[in-house]
Amino acid sequence: MINRRHMLSLLGGAATLTAVPRASGAFEYETRITDPAELEYERWSAERRLPKNPRVVDLEAMGRQLGKKGGRLRTLIGGQRDVRMMPINSYSRLVGYDTKLQLQPDILASYDVEDDRIFTFHLREGHRWSDGSPFTSEDFRYCWEDVIQNRDLLRGGPPADLKVDGEVAKFEVLDALTVRYSWSSPAPAFLPQLASPVPLVLALPGAYLRRFHARYQTPEKLGDLIVKYRVDDWQSLHTKVSRQNRPENPDLPTLEAWRPRTAPPAEQFVFERNAYFHRVDTAGVQLPYINHWVLNVASTEIITAKTATGESDLQSLGISFPDYTLLRHAQKIYPQKVSLWTRTQGSSVALMPNLNCSDPVWRGLFQDVRMRRALSLAIDRAEINKVIFYGLARESANTILPESPLFKPEYATAWSYHDPDQANALLDEVGLAKRDRYGTRLLPDGRTAGIMVETAGESTLETDVLELITDHFREVGLPLYIRTSQRDIFRSRALGGEIMMSVAQGLDNGVATSEMSPNELAPTSDAQLQWPLWGLHHMSAENGGTAPDLPAAQELLGLLKKWRQTTHSDQRLAIWTKMLEIHADQVFSIGTINGTKQPLVKASRLRNIPEDALFGFEPTSYLGAYMPDTFWYEGEG
Structure with missing residues (x-):
């Protein structure tokens, strides 16, 4: 096959080298095809690289435009490990x-x-x-x-x-x-x-x-x-070179839209369009449109600032709703635009009381549904929504969203209203009626009933919400203390039962359908911080962790097993409904708000990115369901 650069030289004036200004003041050069002969070469070359029956993406049916090839898209990441976001997106x-x-x-x-x-x-x-x-x-x-x-x-x-x-x-x-x-x-x-x-x-x-x-x-x-x-x-050699979900080996062939060209360690990771990618638009142009996707490593603390000064062409991770005002102001200065997508988590911030806590007193309390309900009732979600989200979020338990066909309003409202009187009554019932002279509740063994909530410290949103919840819990006699640790240490402490309570996002998939697995609703993973040892027991085929000894958790595992044996949609719907009802009643995790907005910043000339969409890890794979291979740049500068 003729080398593209050689072909351009043969065409003489068939193409031009255009300087494209960037926000930093520097210029990057892109090849602009200006001759029909070169366009014809591109089609001929693509036909030789494509499957005989490529996947045809009907952009018009999706409400989008046919694009053109070229360009270099920059995104900021918080560390080298975030190269894993490329195959996700x-x-x-x-x-x-x-x-x-x-x-x-x-x-x-x-x-x-x-x-x-x-x-x-x-x-x-x-x-x-x-x-x-x-x-x-x-x-x-x-x-x-x-x-x-x-x-x-x-x-x-x-x-x-x-x-x-x-x-x-x-x-x-x-x-x-x-x-x-x-x-x-x-x-x-x-x-x-x-x-x-x-x-x-x-x-x-x-x-x-x-x-x-x-x-x-x-x-x-x-x-x-x-x-x-x-x-x-x-x-170890085979495992290292074969990781598809961690694109750190530039030599490993891929089927993704872009292939890695950089091996770690590096401060910049370049991904180049896959010349054999299997998708085309209705005009027969091979996707992806964008030639290079570049991930620039930056400290997580300055991703927002760098995005606001035009150093990213497409940014969603590393920024959050509290950054929205700054980002909106920045679009008046730099050629970029901010959109708000809806996050799909069951709760943007949720408290996870550890039902496998090694402290027998706290473990007994957290396994008592009255304790979990009391903690939920103590939280003033309306204040959280107003102070942090300007009233734009939904006050809710940790459950699915109205965008899901499985949603029922009672899932969101169960034990999620603010009622300090009822919370106090429930706390008295579970054995926390005694208080010291300051009004702080005491455990049955005489210790102060202070709750240590732990976080990996990667979200300012979590910290802001916890500050408000600290005041809410104090009103019912429960001091709340916040401890931050590194993620690896945090996970090992959770598995060791050393964490009393943690803060995290709620359900990953808040827009589920009955055809999707209800794994998240049962103890199936050690990453589920409300019952990590029960989850480990399941995921290790009962070789690790401990088996659930709480009837409601056992029932959830039984229902999950039944779902995995179903053959009809109505059976799956009935099982999902029962599992969601159990979660609403049992409050295994304590949600605060959901339906929150996620800022997405894009270069103003980047096309085919929806103005409003769902944003989350599962099931949309962040940007993945919206097909970044169809994104393209309009104009020359």
């Missing part, structure tokens, strides 16, 4: 959600589902990885046989997401473009797991990875690679 998936949260084939050409048990995947003929190697069923076979089934790489065997009632999926290669996964029982969570922000990995670029695998590589060569990559063994 790029959102290239076997199947994925559209803006209406309906599943559709993406990387796959199509899929067939029989009885929610048998899933047949059809690949696109001629689809290639970013290095040009073919993407076929062999990449699924490599992932299944050489990684998932390899106990040297996965000592625990296939992940839980590939098991139904303990049964591992049956995997079959039907032909070069067709694979099948099947179980003897229904697996309704299988497709949603593939569409998640951090998806279940079923395919790996085998042509590249074989050189790092003991089955295909000589011990001598593996030894050289182990030294080169500074790891201890071939298993």
Whole structure:
């Protein structure tokens, strides 16, 4: 294939090099195609790189415009680990959600589902990885046989997401473009797991990875690679070079819209458009439109200031609603615009009483529903909404949002109104009736009933809300103290039962449908700070943590198991409804407000970004469901 730069030189005046001014005062140069011959070359070249049946994105049907290729998009990140945001936002998936949260084939050409048990995947003929190697069923076979089934790489065997009632999926290669996964029982969570922000990995670029695998590589060569990559063994080597969800290996082929060009450590990470990406617009132009996406590392404390001075072309993470006034003012000075999207969390800030706390007195109190209800009733959510969100948020328990088809008003209002008298009565009932001379409640063993709430210290919003809640709790005789620790230490303290209460966001997915898994509503993960040991017990296949001993938590796990065995939508709806009712009644986590607004700052000439949309990790994958590969720059400067 003719090199593009060589082609430009052959065309002579067919293209120009245009200086594009940036806010910093510097100039960056972009190639502008000015000759029909070059445009024709682009089409010819794209046809050779595309699958025979690419995914056609109908921008007009989405209310957007056909764009043009080119440009360099800058985003600020708070640290090197945030490179993981690229595959989340790029959102290239076997199947994925559209803006209406309906599943559709993406990387796959199509899929067939029989009885929610048998899933047949059809690949696109001629689809290639970013290095040009073919993407076929062999990449699924490599992932299944050489990684998932390899106990040297996965000592625990296939992940839980590939098991139904303990049964591992049956995997079959039907032909070069067709694979099948099947179980003897229904697996309704299988497709949603593939569409998640951090998806279940079923395919790996085998042509590249074989050189790092003991089955295909000589011990001598593996030894050289182990030294080169500074790891201890071939298993660590393979894991390091194969991470798709952490794009730190520029040599790893990808199916995402942009491929990494920078390896850590670095202060700037450059991602280059994938020349073999499988999507096109209705005019036949290959996506993504934008050539380079650049992530610049900045301290989290100054991301807002840098964004406000025009150092980011597209920013959503690292800024929050309290920054809105500053960002609105900045758009009068710099060529940028601020939009407000709706956050999808069940609560923007929630208190998580640790039901697995190692202190037996506090553990007993937190496992008493009256204590959790009392804490919730003590909070003045109207004040939080007015003081911090100018009344623009919704006062609510930690539950789903009105944007979800599952929503009922009683989920939001259950035990979430401000009633200090009822809170005081409940606190008296649970054994906290005694007070010292200052009015502070005392534990049954005589200690002061002070609550230490811990945070990873990464959100000024959490701190602002906690300051108000401190006053609310003081009114019912409960001192609240705030402790900040690093995230790694914070997580280990939670698993060790050392954390009494923590502050975090509420449900990740507040806009769920009944077809999505209700995992979040049951103890399924050690990241669930209200019951980390119960969650660990589930996620470790009962090899770690402790089993739930609270009947309501046990019931939630039972309902989740039933949902995973369903085959009909009405069954799933009934189970979701019951689980949401239990959560509303039991107040396992204490929500404050939801439906809050998330500022999104974009360069004023950046197009195809919705003015109003949902913003959250799950199910929209932040920007992912809105297809950043369709974003483009209008104009020359």
